[in-house]
Amino acid sequence: MGRVLVGMLIGIVLVPATALMYLKYGRPPVAAADAPFPLEKFVADVPLKARIEFEQVTKPPVKSDEDTFVAGAHIYAQECAVCHGYHGQASRFGMKMYPTATPLWEKHGKGDVVGVSDDPLGETYWKVENGIRLSGMPGFKGILTPAQMWQVSMLLANANKPLPPEAVQILRGEAPAAGVQGEAAAAALKLPAGYKVEVSGSAK
Numbered sequence: 001m002g003r004v005l006v007g008m009l010i011g012i013v014l015v016p017a018t019a020l021m022y023l024k025y026g027r028p029p030v031a032a033a034d035a036p037f038p039l040e041k042f043v044a045d046v047p048l049k050a051r052i053e054f055e056q057v058t059k060p061p062v063k064s065d066e067d068t069f070v071a072g073a074h075i076y077a078q079e080c081a082v083c084h085g086y087h088g089q090a091s092r093f094g095m096k097m098y099p100t101a102t103p104l105w106e107k108h109g110k111g112d113v114v115g116v117s118d119d120p121l122g123e124t125y126w127k128v129e130n131g132i133r134l135s136g137m138p139g140f141k142g143i144l145t146p147a148q149m150w151q152v153s154m155l156l157a158n159a160n161k162p163l164p165p166e167a168v169q170i171l172r173g174e175a176p177a178a179g180v181q182g183e184a185a186a187a188a189l190k191l192p193a194g195y196k197v198e199v200s201g202s203a204k
């Protein structure tokens, strides 16, 4: 009986108390530049991958053509480049975030992958729509229309392929970003009739 009580005391009081002491006095990593917790990446990645596999839509409602890439490039320059960098120019603070904002126009792997061009399109769309919790990646549902989120996702899925020069120019931040409000902006983004752009970002 005595042993059982000691066991319960340890389980109910000592374990949570030790955990609390660690959080308060153990200086666990809280700064962006700190090293990760043991198993942190594993604990974050496994449920994210499982959720995306379960929910991702695999049939995109947009074509992979020039109009899509140009529209996607406008959206990218306006909404994403600040963290993920322009084509040929890294973000000033994206690599100082924790986790870092993946550079989406840099070659990696064996050199034939650019950004997330090796990820399934539906996975990228899911991330753009829903964001990634406990990271700086925002969910764009309600900010961009589904068509716009597909356009930018389709662009990223083709980042390792030759893109139309107009799209590359926009991705380099060389062309002025389209206006930010209303039907004129939707026309500039080459969206189908009836779309309005309702983002409140600032034009470059």
Ligand code: HEC
Pocket: 075, 076, 079, 080, 081, 082, 083, 084, 097, 098, 099, 100, 101, 102, 116, 124, 127, 128, 132, 135, 136, 137, 138, 140, 152, 153, 156
């Ligand atoms: C405020 C900064 C910020 C903005 C703006 C932002 N992102 Fe992200 N994004 C992040 C961060 C940080 C991550 C890394 C998340 C992680 O590793 O879990 C990320 C991750 C991603 C990923 C997954 C990358 C990978 O390696 O699997 C994609 C795809 C992505 N973002 C696309 C976009 C698109 C498209 C936009 C614009 C519509 C955008 N992001 C806007 C910060 C941002």
